[in-house]
Amino acid sequence: MSWRICRCAAGTVVALAFFLLPTVAGAQSFDFDTGNAAFEVTVPAVVPAFLEVSPGLNDATLVLRFTTLTTNAWFDAIAPYHPTAVGVYSHLGRRPPHERTDRNRNIALLYATYHVFNSLFPHRADDWRQMLLAVGLDPDDDRTNVSSPIGIGNRAGKAIVAAREHDGMNQLGDEGGRLYNRQPYADTTGYQPVNTAYELVDPSRWQPLLVPDRLGIFRIQQFVTPQLAVTRPYSYDDPSIFSSPPPVDSSPASPGYQTQADEVLAASAALTDHQKMSAEFFDNKIGSLGGVDFFLLADRGLSLEEFVFLDFLTQFAAFDAAIATWNEKTRHDAVRPVTAIGYLYGDAPVTAWGGPGRGTVSDLPANQWRSYLTTADHPEYPSGSTCFCTAHAQAARRFLGSDELGWSVPVPQGSSRVEPGVTPATDIVLEWSTWSEFEQQCGQSRLWGGVHFQAAIDAAHALCTSVADTAYEFIQWHIEGKRGPRP
Amino acid sequence: MSWRICRCAAGTVVALAFFLLPTVAGAQSFDFDTGNAAFEVTVPAVVPAFLEVSPGLNDATLVLRFTTLTTNAWFDAIAPYHPTAVGVYSHLGRRPPHERTDRNRNIALLYATYHVFNSLFPHRADDWRQMLLAVGLDPDDDRTNVSSPIGIGNRAGKAIVAAREHDGMNQLGDEGGRLYNRQPYADTTGYQPVNTAYELVDPSRWQPLLVPDRLGIFRIQQFVTPQLAVTRPYSYDDPSIFSSPPPVDSSPASPGYQTQADEVLAASAALTDHQKMSAEFFDNKIGSLGGVDFFLLADRGLSLEEFVFLDFLTQFAAFDAAIATWNEKTRHDAVRPVTAIGYLYGDAPVTAWGGPGRGTVSDLPANQWRSYLTTADHPEYPSGSTCFCTAHAQAARRFLGSDELGWSVPVPQGSSRVEPGVTPATDIVLEWSTWSEFEQQCGQSRLWGGVHFQAAIDAAHALCTSVADTAYEFIQWHIEGKRGPRP
Numbered sequence: 001m002s003w004r005i006c007r008c009a010a011g012t013v014v015a016l017a018f019f020l021l022p023t024v025a026g027a028q029s030f031d032f033d034t035g036n037a038a039f040e041v042t043v044p045a046v047v048p049a050f051l052e053v054s055p056g057l058n059d060a061t062l063v064l065r066f067t068t069l070t071t072n073a074w075f076d077a078i079a080p081y082h083p084t085a086v087g088v089y090s091h092l093g094r095r096p097p098h099e100r101t102d103r104n105r106n107i108a109l110l111y112a113t114y115h116v117f118n119s120l121f122p123h124r125a126d127d128w129r130q131m132l133l134a135v136g137l138d139p140d141d142d143r144t145n146v147s148s149p150i151g152i153g154n155r156a157g158k159a160i161v162a163a164r165e166h167d168g169m170n171q172l173g174d175e176g177g178r179l180y181n182r183q184p185y186a187d188t189t190g191y192q193p194v195n196t197a198y199e200l201v202d203p204s205r206w207q208p209l210l211v212p213d214r215l216g217i218f219r220i221q222q223f224v225t226p227q228l229a230v231t232r233p234y235s236y237d238d239p240s241i242f243s244s245p246p247p248v249d250s251s252p253a254s255p256g257y258q259t260q261a262d263e264v265l266a267a268s269a270a271l272t273d274h275q276k277m278s279a280e281f282f283d284n285k286i287g288s289l290g291g292v293d294f295f296l297l298a299d300r301g302l303s304l305e306e307f308v309f310l311d312f313l314t315q316f317a318a319f320d321a322a323i324a325t326w327n328e329k330t331r332h333d334a335v336r337p338v339t340a341i342g343y344l345y346g347d348a349p350v351t352a353w354g355g356p357g358r359g360t361v362s363d364l365p366a367n368q369w370r371s372y373l374t375t376a377d378h379p380e381y382p383s384g385s386t387c388f389c390t391a392h393a394q395a396a397r398r399f400l401g402s403d404e405l406g407w408s409v410p411v412p413q414g415s416s417r418v419e420p421g422v423t424p425a426t427d428i429v430l431e432w433s434t435w436s437e438f439e440q441q442c443g444q445s446r447l448w449g450g451v452h453f454q455a456a457i458d459a460a461h462a463l464c465t466s467v468a469d470t471a472y473e474f475i476q477w478h479i480e481g482k483r484g485p486r487p
Numbered sequence: 488m489s490w491r492i493c494r495c496a497a498g499t500v501v502a503l504a505f506f507l508l509p510t511v512a513g514a515q516s517f518d519f520d521t522g523n524a525a526f527e528v529t530v531p532a533v534v535p536a537f538l539e540v541s542p543g544l545n546d547a548t549l550v551l552r553f554t555t556l557t558t559n560a561w562f563d564a565i566a567p568y569h570p571t572a573v574g575v576y577s578h579l580g581r582r583p584p585h586e587r588t589d590r591n592r593n594i595a596l597l598y599a600t601y602h603v604f605n606s607l608f609p610h611r612a613d614d615w616r617q618m619l620l621a622v623g624l625d626p627d628d629d630r631t632n633v634s635s636p637i638g639i640g641n642r643a644g645k646a647i648v649a650a651r652e653h654d655g656m657n658q659l660g661d662e663g664g665r666l667y668n669r670q671p672y673a674d675t676t677g678y679q680p681v682n683t684a685y686e687l688v689d690p691s692r693w694q695p696l697l698v699p700d701r702l703g704i705f706r707i708q709q710f711v712t713p714q715l716a717v718t719r720p721y722s723y724d725d726p727s728i729f730s731s732p733p734p735v736d737s738s739p740a741s742p743g744y745q746t747q748a749d750e751v752l753a754a755s756a757a758l759t760d761h762q763k764m765s766a767e768f769f770d771n772k773i774g775s776l777g778g779v780d781f782f783l784l785a786d787r788g789l790s791l792e793e794f795v796f797l798d799f800l801t802q803f804a805a806f807d808a809a810i811a812t813w814n815e816k817t818r819h820d821a822v823r824p825v826t827a828i829g830y831l832y833g834d835a836p837v838t839a840w841g842g843p844g845r846g847t848v849s850d851l852p853a854n855q856w857r858s859y860l861t862t863a864d865h866p867e868y869p870s871g872s873t874c875f876c877t878a879h880a881q882a883a884r885r886f887l888g889s890d891e892l893g894w895s896v897p898v899p900q901g902s903s904r905v906e907p908g909v910t911p912a913t914d915i916v917l918e919w920s921t922w923s924e925f926e927q928q929c930g931q932s933r934l935w936g937g938v939h940f941q942a943a944i945d946a947a948h949a950l951c952t953s954v955a956d957t958a959y960e961f962i963q964w965h966i967e968g969k970r971g972p973r974p
Contacts, residue, residue, distance in 0.1 A: 053702045062703040180855040181842040185703035192686070197709070198679040210709060213700075215540045216549040216672035217864075220707035222684075222697060355668040368667040377704075 030106075030135045036304045037106040037135070038074045038311070039297060042113045043290075045131040046070065049121045050286060056417075057286045058376070060384055061225045061322060062185070065171075067290065068234075068319040069116050069164055071312035075478075076156040077112035078105040078308055080146065084481035088234065090159035092146050102304050104149040109308070110137060111153025112160070119161040120171070168231035175227075191226035191330065195339075203343045204251045205333050206379035221377035228326040234316045235467075235474035242324040242466055244459035247381040250334040252343070260453040261344055264337040267447050268352040269360045271372060273424035277411045279373050279449035280418065281430055282385060282442045289318065289392050292438070295407050296396075309479065310399055317395035317471035318388040321464035325387045326378075328463065334381035337450055342367040353450075356419045371450030372418060382460035383452045389442030390461050393435040394468035399475070403434045517593075517622045523791045524593035524622070525561045525798070526784060529600045530777075532618040533557065536608045537773060543904075544773045545863070547871055548712045548809060549672070552658075554777065555721075555806040556603050556651055558799035562965075563643040564599035565592040565795055567633065571968035575721065577646035579633050589791050591636040596795070597624060598640025599647070606648040607658070655718035662714075678713035678817065687830060691738045693866035694826045708864035715813040721803045722954075722961035729811040729953055731946035734868040737821040739830070747940040748831055751824040754934050755839040756847045758859060760911035764898045766860050766936035767905065768917055769872060769929040776805065776879050779925070782894050783883075796966065797886055801879045804958035808878035808951040812869055815950065821868035824937055829854040840937075843906045858937030859905060869947035870939045876929030877948050880922040881955035886962070890921045 030041055046066070054063055076087030081100040095104070110132060117128045129139040137150075145151040165171055173182030195207035197220045208221040229239065236242075249256030267275075282288045293311045296302060302310065335343075341350070345366030352369050354361035378384065397403055408431035416423035432438040443461055446452035517528055533553070541550055563574030568587040582591070597619060604615045616626040624637075632638040652658055660669030682694035684707045695708040716726065723729075736743030754762075769775045780798045783789060789797065822830075828837070832853030839856050841848035865871065884890055895918035903910035919925040930948055933939035 053704075055701075059701075059704060178855060180845065180848070180851050181857045183699055183705075186699075186705065192683075196679075196683055197707075208707070212670055212673075213706070214542075214546075217540075217546060217711060218670075218673065218709040219700070220684075220695070220709055222705040222707055224704060358667065361667070364667050368665060370668045 032103040032106045032135075034102065035106065036102075036297070036307060037110050038071075038113075038304070038308055039294060041110060041131060041135055042070065042074075042117075043294075045127060046117060046121075047286070049117070049124055049127070056374075057284045058374075059224065060285050060388060061228050061326070063285045064315065064319045064322055064388065065169060066120055067286075068312075068315045069120060069160060070113060071308070071315045072160050072164075073112035073116040073157050074109045074308040075312040076160060077108040077149075077153045078305060079156075079478070080152055081105050081108070082305065082479070085479045086481045087156055087159070088478060089163045090156045092152055092155055095146070095152075099149075104152075105304055105308075107137065107149035108153035108156065110135070111141075111150055112157035113153075114139060115154065115157030115161050119165060168227055169225065170227055185225055185227075187223070187225070188227045189230060189330075191223050193223065194333070197221075200339065200343060203340065204257075204335055206335060207339045208377070209336075209338070209375060211374075223379070224377045226326065226330055228323055229330050231323055233320040233323045235320050235471045239324045239327040242327075242463055244328050244332075244382050244463050247332055247334045247453075247455050247459070249453065249455055250332070250340075250381060257340065258344055260455065261337060261340045263454060264447065264450055265341060265350055265352045265369070268369070268372065268450050271353050271360075271448060273426075274428060274430070275445070275448040276372060276416060276418065276423050277428065278430055278441055279445040280416060281409065281411070282389065282445045283373055283449065285385075285388065288442070289314070289388060291409070292392070292396075292405075292407060296400075299406070300400075309475065310396065313399055313471060313475045314392045314395045316474075317391040317468045318464075320471050321387045321391035321467040322384065324463060324467050325382055325384055325460065328382055328459075329379045329384070332381045333379045334456070336375050336380045337453060338369065338371055338375050341369055357422050373446075373449030373451050375451050380452060381456040382463055383443065383446050383456040384460070385446055386439075386443035386452070386457045386460035387464035389439045390464040391468040391471070393439040394465045395471055397435045398469070398472040403436055405432050405435050405438055407432055407438070519590040519593045519622075521589065522593065523589075523784070523794060524597050525558075525600075525791070525795055526781060528597060528618060528622055529557065529561075529604075530781075532614060533604060533608075534773070536604070536611055536614070543861075544771045545861075546711065547772050547863075547875060548715050548813070550772045551802065551806045551809055551875065552656060553607055554773075555799075555802045556607060556647060557600060558795065558802045559647050559651075560599035560603040560644050561596045561795040562799040563647060564595040564640045565792060566643075566965070567639055568592050568595070569792065569966070572966045573968045574643055574646070575965060576650045577643045579639055579642055582633070582639075586636075591639075592791055592795075594624065594636035595640035595643065597622070598628075598637055599644035600640075601626060602641065602644030602648050606652060655714055656712065657714055672712055674710070674712070675714045676717060676817075678710050680710065681820070682826075684708075687826065690827065690830045691744075691822055692820050693822060695864070696823075696825070696862060698861075710866070711864045713813065713817055715810055716817050718810055720807040720810045722807050722958045726811040726814040729814075729950055731815050731819070731869050731950050734819055734821045734940075734942050734946070736940065736942055737819070737827075737868060744827065745831055747942065748824060748827045750941060751934065751937055752828065752837055752839045752856070755856070755859065755937050758840050758847075758935060760913075761915060761917070762932070762935040763859060763903060763905065763910050764915065765917055765928055766932040767903060768896065768898070769876065769932045770860055770936065772872075772875065775929070776801070776875060778896070779879070779883075779892075779894055783887075786893070787887075796962065797883065800886055800958060800962045801882045803961075804878040804882035804955045805875040805951075807958050808874050808954040809871065811950060811954050812871055812874045812947065813865075815869055815946075816866045816871070819868045820866045821943070823862050823867045824940060825856065825858055825862050828856055844909050860933075860936030860938050862938050867939060868943040869950055870930065870933050870943040871947070872933055873926075873930035873939070873944045873947035874951035876926045877951040878955040878958070880926040881952045882958055884922045885956070885959040890923055892919050892922050892925055894919055894925070 076090050079085040079087040080092045080095045114128050132139045141150050143151045144155050170188050173184035175188050193208050194205045195201050197208050197210040210220055213219045248254055249260045297307045347365040347367050349363045350366045351362040352364050354364055408429050411428050413427050414421040443457040563577050566572040566574040567579045567582045601615050619626045628637050630638045631642050657675050660671040662675050680695050681692045682688050684695050684697040697707055700706045735741055736747045784794045834852040834854055836850045837853045838849040839851050841851055895916050898915050900914050901908040930944040
């Protein structure tokens, strides 16, 4: 795995290293009685697959799907070993108290995860076999009797696969009846931007950008997975029950159009090392939103069961919030800062960050400005990343019953991906004493990164707090083992 | 370097292995008196940089630029050691007979290449230093006196860099006066397609395709380097002196529109293993067009000087032919087969290759058809790859004075990149007894690959034979050391 990690620039390594390094070593001598196979075995096994799909771990709609289905496998596999819990996609009865051991939970969740990984990443089937073989389990053991944790795991995993392979995300590329040359995750909604990369027809609407790919090769953005808006959520039925006010300042008719663009330029001109590294940190969804749960595992001494409950909740809360957000992104189809700035100022000089290693400059032609973070391939409003942080924070806050967090992440000198070797100028530490600070910094980092207006951050915060509350009710319902319609 | 090679699928490994493997080993004990530093030292050093830009080595406009400037460095560096030759971008006088040794030629071309590599791939500066250090040369030796081969090499290399960094290709990303956030190789011509990926406004014109990138990530094609049409050629001034007849069958008003689309479908339905592997072989420009020159080096026992003359000629002949072809591609802006087939037949069933491992099927909805080769990101007419093979073949034929070739390439079972493990079903051999066979198979392989109509192949053959004749006159002029206006 070493070269895959090496290919990520330094920032990713930093964000990943703190949970990867001890884990990979641990898998070789995994202790079923006292260990946590979710964290120690499945996470290090799957990270290379995540990196293959999303080298910056910032393609959030895909990364969130992977983490949600993975943690769903853990949850459904261990539910039968809890006094009351039931799985989301399988109801396998209740195992007697003497079977409620971490050994059984670990075995069950490994088999469940094995099936989910094979569904999500079938081209890596050998990796998933090896994941089980490395801890002494037989990937060909297909028993289904619930008296064995292997049977529990097989049934729980297969039920999730059956429920989620055709949930609207077009994971297999066959939705709409495609028989040949399947295109996994291709749009099924027929989304078309009103602007092209070449012509800004409507400066209030999203414009796909012409972006460099490899040296000399350019590509035009395509809205990533618009069909997320019609994907089946976990905790509610219809995403339109969650909505954001229209982004009125995204219309050039509003005086706020220029005001909010100027606010992005001012933030770009005033970037601190702390802001730059915060922006990079929160852009990496595994390092930030995976990382914080792994931190809690160690810091709070969570049991296997507590960790699984918390991690599944925070992941599907963000997943469900993403569905609502994508529904709103499609509806508002709002312009990104880089487009608005070019529209407003053309080649007139502005004061802003002048690009990697250039610092703040005052003679920057506006249409040569770039956002510190890469502007993602979807409409601007509401902010997706703010949403995911908010949903995660609110879900964790409710589950843990406290706003306290107390996490800090050291960031070595020069470890920036955007300005490698240069930023930060000295070793710094990112720290959040509360979940409120965490979500607030995450949201503002999208403004610092130049990829969102303030309104999109504020809207996402409101929207996704609501979704997280719904998600929390959903997990409680399943932990308490209730049936029938939810309240 | 091993992981980079591994990341290419099997087909590339096959095509590269025959010249890479012995070469890398040889560099460590390079013999300046009897060796060929161009082939043994610079080629293995630069291949990783090529692969970084073009993992399939099929982004022809970029790959050709790299090979042309590299071989130009070799040529200009050794010209002073020839009785009459003069460099293209430096006239460094004539060295006396006792200095006309391969030791001096090797040293001179290594320094010249060092400067060109630093210009083309500045982010790999450490690699280029290492290239010289590995054979005992000092990358910091910046002498410029022509009595030393180091001075010859430094001056020859720097002159090429000075002449080519602003030749119209926008290599540095600063053409048009861009000061900040340079975009190397970005279009400077303002090309805009009339069709979008979403809407076919004019079925005679090129449509950028929506193509999968990484799993779940899609992108829209952008015409690759339209500014190649306004880049300065070596051997002529104005590309409009070379032209192709209009592609009349690319208009839906012509009955030929359907006929030529049906011809592509029929070829797709009848694909043999030999055709599939020929298509893959010629798609890789280093394996095919680099490889054939490396074959000649060994097979004909070419001297260092003969090899450099031949390889520079064949590369810039294709480079100059590419400029004329890009000028015509822009002018005709013609539709690709995949677009025409979808336009003609929609979701009606056709008989064709059904995708990797599916063989020929008769119930394939036309708009689910895919070309065996990836359809490249530029308009269809004339065929670029046919052009490059033709120019290469014609230039080599004239230089060598014979149509004889006699090259064969073994292709192991299952080494296909498109159908790994499956195609070819048995070990096969691709072989070409003459240059005429080589260029003819290369051209037809674009029809087999589903990416071109026959008319584009025929047009490219005519167009690029003419350019190659002009290129041959240009190299003769420089080998004979003539000055003043060319005839």
